[in-house]
Amino acid sequence: MSEVIESHAGHDDHEHHGPAKGLARWLFTTNHKDIGTLYLWFSFTMFLIGGMMALVIRTELFEPGLQFVVPEFFNQMTTNHGLIMVFGAVMPAFVGLANWLVPMMVGAPDMALPRLNNLSFWILPFAFGIMLSTLFMEGGGPNFGWTFYAPLSTTYAPPSVTYFIFAVHMMGASSIMGSINIIATILNMRAPGMTLMKMPLFVWTWLITAYLLLAVMPVLAGAVTMMLFDIHFGTSFFNAAGGGDPVMFQHIFWFFGHPEVYIMILPAFGIVSQIIPTFARKSLFGYDSMVYAVASIAFLSFIVWAHHMFTVGMPLAGQLFFMYATMLIAIPTGVKVFNWVSTMWRGSMSFETPMLFAIAFVVLFTIGGFSGLMLAITPADYQYHDTYFVVAHFHYVLVPGAIFSIIAATYYWIPKWCGRMYDERLGKLHFWLSFIGVNVTFFPQHFSGLAGMPRRIPDYALQFADFNMLSSIGAFIFGFSQVFFLYIVIKTIRSGKPATDRVWEGAHGLEWTIPSPAPYHTFTHPPKFTDAEAHS
Amino acid sequence: MNKHCTGIRRLRNAAGVMSMLASGFVVADELNMRVGVTDISRQVYDLHMLILWVCVVIGAIVFGAMFWSIIHHRRSAGYQAAHFHENTKLEIAWTIVPTLILIAMCVPATKVLVAMYDTGGEDMSIEVRGYQWKWQYKYLDEDFDKTFSYFSTLATPIEERHNLSAKGEHYLLEVDEPLRIPINKKVRFLVTSQDVIHAWWVPDFGIKRDAVPGMLNELWAIVPTPGIYRGQCTELCGKDHGFMPVVVEAMPQEDFDAWYAGKLAAEQERQKLESMVFTHEELMTQGEVVYTKFCVSCHQPNGQGVPPVFPALAGSPVATGPRDDHIRKVLNGVPGTSMQSFANQLSKVELAAVVHFERHSWSNKAEDVTQPVDVANAAASK
Numbered sequence: 001m002s003e004v005i006e007s008h009a010g011h012d013d014h015e016h017h018g019p020a021k022g023l024a025r026w027l028f029t030t031n032h033k034d035i036g037t038l039y040l041w042f043s044f045t046m047f048l049i050g051g052m053m054a055l056v057i058r059t060e061l062f063e064p065g066l067q068f069v070v071p072e073f074f075n076q077m078t079t080n081h082g083l084i085m086v087f088g089a090v091m092p093a094f095v096g097l098a099n100w101l102v103p104m105m106v107g108a109p110d111m112a113l114p115r116l117n118n119l120s121f122w123i124l125p126f127a128f129g130i131m132l133s134t135l136f137m138e139g140g141g142p143n144f145g146w147t148f149y150a151p152l153s154t155t156y157a158p159p160s161v162t163y164f165i166f167a168v169h170m171m172g173a174s175s176i177m178g179s180i181n182i183i184a185t186i187l188n189m190r191a192p193g194m195t196l197m198k199m200p201l202f203v204w205t206w207l208i209t210a211y212l213l214l215a216v217m218p219v220l221a222g223a224v225t226m227m228l229f230d231i232h233f234g235t236s237f238f239n240a241a242g243g244g245d246p247v248m249f250q251h252i253f254w255f256f257g258h259p260e261v262y263i264m265i266l267p268a269f270g271i272v273s274q275i276i277p278t279f280a281r282k283s284l285f286g287y288d289s290m291v292y293a294v295a296s297i298a299f300l301s302f303i304v305w306a307h308h309m310f311t312v313g314m315p316l317a318g319q320l321f322f323m324y325a326t327m328l329i330a331i332p333t334g335v336k337v338f339n340w341v342s343t344m345w346r347g348s349m350s351f352e353t354p355m356l357f358a359i360a361f362v363v364l365f366t367i368g369g370f371s372g373l374m375l376a377i378t379p380a381d382y383q384y385h386d387t388y389f390v391v392a393h394f395h396y397v398l399v400p401g402a403i404f405s406i407i408a409a410t411y412y413w414i415p416k417w418c419g420r421m422y423d424e425r426l427g428k429l430h431f432w433l434s435f436i437g438v439n440v441t442f443f444p445q446h447f448s449g450l451a452g453m454p455r456r457i458p459d460y461a462l463q464f465a466d467f468n469m470l471s472s473i474g475a476f477i478f479g480f481s482q483v484f485f486l487y488i489v490i491k492t493i494r495s496g497k498p499a500t501d502r503v504w505e506g507a508h509g510l511e512w513t514i515p516s517p518a519p520y521h522t523f524t525h526p527p528k529f530t531d532a533e534a535h536s
Numbered sequence: 537m538n539k540h541c542t543g544i545r546r547l548r549n550a551a552g553v554m555s556m557l558a559s560g561f562v563v564a565d566e567l568n569m570r571v572g573v574t575d576i577s578r579q580v581y582d583l584h585m586l587i588l589w590v591c592v593v594i595g596a597i598v599f600g601a602m603f604w605s606i607i608h609h610r611r612s613a614g615y616q617a618a619h620f621h622e623n624t625k626l627e628i629a630w631t632i633v634p635t636l637i638l639i640a641m642c643v644p645a646t647k648v649l650v651a652m653y654d655t656g657g658e659d660m661s662i663e664v665r666g667y668q669w670k671w672q673y674k675y676l677d678e679d680f681d682k683t684f685s686y687f688s689t690l691a692t693p694i695e696e697r698h699n700l701s702a703k704g705e706h707y708l709l710e711v712d713e714p715l716r717i718p719i720n721k722k723v724r725f726l727v728t729s730q731d732v733i734h735a736w737w738v739p740d741f742g743i744k745r746d747a748v749p750g751m752l753n754e755l756w757a758i759v760p761t762p763g764i765y766r767g768q769c770t771e772l773c774g775k776d777h778g779f780m781p782v783v784v785e786a787m788p789q790e791d792f793d794a795w796y797a798g799k800l801a802a803e804q805e806r807q808k809l810e811s812m813v814f815t816h817e818e819l820m821t822q823g824e825v826v827y828t829k830f831c832v833s834c835h836q837p838n839g840q841g842v843p844p845v846f847p848a849l850a851g852s853p854v855a856t857g858p859r860d861d862h863i864r865k866v867l868n869g870v871p872g873t874s875m876q877s878f879a880n881q882l883s884k885v886e887l888a889a890v891v892h893f894e895r896h897s898w899s900n901k902a903e904d905v906t907q908p909v910d911v912a913n914a915a916a917s918k
Contacts, residue, residue, distance in 0.1 A: 323649075
């Protein structure tokens with residue numbers, strides 16, 4: 001087989017092809033690097049739009065009373081902020097990183113299904129175009145929370161809910177196609193010598209994430225289809241008056257929703273497991289147990305969904321099962337954290353921007369994990385449920401968790417993508433602004449939640465005023481530091497200093513064996529995967 | 537058991553001191569979960585403190601090791617990297633030890649949860665029904681002859697919400713009529729909803745349950761101390777989700793009995809009123825009261841509504857068309873929209889008054905007068 005490829009390569013000028021010119025390059029591209037770039041810019045755009053919505057929320061909550069927006073619009077902001085950040089920012093960013101990195105890490109020339117790859121991306125701008133357009137429709141856009149519990153999202157929803165359902169279907173189709181592509185690439189296109197247990201952890205976490213996506217996106221599609229039928233065709237899946245059950249909606253939603261939150265964190269685990277060994281100049285501690293921990297977390301994610309529903313009124317046995325199962329997640333998650341710390345232990349560490357974000361990830365994600373463990377204790381959850389304590393919890397795992405890992409990945413691999421180094425001084429400044437901003441925003445929310453402030457309210461009682469003001473100040477610091485991030489990225493692309501091929505002294509893996517910037521086509525001949533590049 | 541409790545109490549005191557130190561001037565209550573007043577709420581608080589301290593100790597160890605390493609094992613200090621990348625004994629230990637800690641946590645958590653689910657042996661039952669955006673409290677009686685219900689709606693004036701006047705002490709946490717319960721009695725709450733999902737929460741009792749349409753959830757509380765306890769709806773239920781507080785007043789038994797007798801007498805009086813005839817002025821006065829409490833959040837003070845979800849009443853075909861159709865709309869609601877059925881929410885006098893008010897307010901100039909008997913006839917002829 002390799003003989004055929006080598007003899008063919010002599011008169012094959014394919015690898016010298018550059019990209020097409022102009023808009024056509026981006027519309028019709030089947031190149032994994034181009035599509036990765038599209039995904040990353042798209043997700044960053046969505047991140048800024050979702051962020052602006054968050055700032056509308058924080059502006060209204062700066063002081064008690066209704067100052068800037070009406071409650072109807074406030075609810076649309078909380079809903080769309082959640083939907084856009086989950087489906088528009090975090091998920092596409094990880095898919096973009098997978099597009100850029102998975103083929104380069106496994107030594108493949110491209111994704112397994114390049115045309116499908118193009119389609120997966122180009123569905124997204126239309127899906128989000130439709131969803132955002134609902135904000136300008138009569139009656140407004142989705143206003144029922146990103147969890148869209150029936151019957152608020154069916155009988156009592158604004159007319160635009162149909163567009164929302166259609167948009168969710170499109171996002172689901174995009175995710176399913178993307179995950180099929182990633183699975184096919186990883187399972188079929190690895191370089192000779194790269195066995196499953198020698199794959200970089202980012203590839204491992206994405207393989208497992210892709211299976212989670214395949215398993216649960218159809219469940220989401222089922223949920224929204226049943227909503228569509230309840231709204232337009234007179235069925236009563238979720239309508240108690242017709243014999244349906246609003247609680248069943250929540251069971252279906254969270255059967256999707258809990259694996260979904262791990263879809264947003266497993267690739268982050270992978271990224272951090274790539275970065276920490278590089279800057280500790282030491283192999284990842286416990287590679288095998290890392291893989292098994294990710295697999296265990298993925299399995300557990302399917303049997304804990306009802307811990308989002310402790311207050312819904314389940315029988316005692318159900319409550320106990322979901323409490324115990326949820327607490328189990330702490331064990332593999334703990335293993336991962338201990339492994340990261342052990343990787344740093346007795347390493348020779350340096351603290352470039354990607355490492356700073358990765359360390360902050362370990363600390364702050366763990367704090368989010370602790371509050372998650374507290375939320376698992378059912379009797380205590382009755383006091384925490386649907387308060388700002390929950391808001392603090394999931395923002396700790398998503399912002400300094402998922403988002404920090406994406407930012408860390410950008411700093412870490414951008415020299416490989418565009419052949420230029422970012423400005424280390426500006427990167428560190430960006431880190432400290434983000435780190436301070438995120439903690440000032442979300443740490444006080446633990447306190448307002450414990451003091452009794454419900455989430456998703458446009459106005460609040462006076463005893464919550466101090467913490468909300470602090471939180472709003474933090475949100476503006478965090479928000480504007482991400483605009484600063486945009487500036488750093490553009491500056492890097494335009495005028496960064498040339499990067500070396502290896503970029504980082506301690507980096508291992510096939511992506512560092514190719515030139516910087518990575519040529520338009522890489523690994524048209526399968527590389528030899530040696531142990532020197534393994535387990536970076 | 538006693539030892540364990542003292543330990544927790546010591547922890548609680550330590551937490552109080554720590555939070556005071558951390559905040560300087562902010563009172564400890566604002567930094568931590570409320571201890572509450574019931575036995576259950578105290579047990580929940582103890583669980584919360586226990587798991588919090590478990591997390592703090594684990595966090596101190598893990599982060600301590602990490603920062604020690606960050607300070608000492610850095611390249612700029614000339615530290616050379618070691619080469620180990622696994623240690624089976626260590627890995628088994630940090631799998632087993634957390635498992636044991638979690639099992640130890642499960643025991644008290646299960647005990648408290650089982651106690652919370654012990655809903656039997658109640659002294660009285662109250663149905664709590666969520667509506668967009670108010671609570672209805674119905675005192676249930678086994679013989680059905682001593683039952684009555686009323687609505688509890690936000691009492692904070694709209695001027696305070698729009699910053700036109702100074703905000704009161706209980707801003708957004710005050711209602712026109714709180715739920716009243718006797719102290720030291722096991723009161724069972726049956727929680728349900730008329731429309732979307734709400735959640736009924738009294739932090740000081742340590743109880744919260746979703747109000748789900750078509751489902752009856754059970755909660756209970758024994759409140760030992762008289763007082764006014766405040767909470768809020770905690771499930772997003774639409775536009776005014778932030779404006780439907782839960783207020784419970786726990787009273788000594790004698791006071792409660794007196795209040796209860798008064799409510800029953802008023803209920804009988806209300807039934808008598810339904811056969812009376814009222815003047816235009818009487819209907820307008822009462823109608824405005826009802827409109828302000830039940831209709832204004834959707835249809836707005838000026839009757840213009842918030843189209844298209846909440847249609848206008850001023851100049852609308854319903855409010856200017858045939859009267860019986862108008863009455864039936866209010867009685868039965870409009871299926872598939874936010875317009876609820878008010879047949880069980882309002883008395884016939886109130887229904888007559890509010891329909892009359894809507895037909896004679898803003899630009900609406902109907903010729904007719906709507907009496908309670910007209911409501912009864914319209915209801916019967918549907």
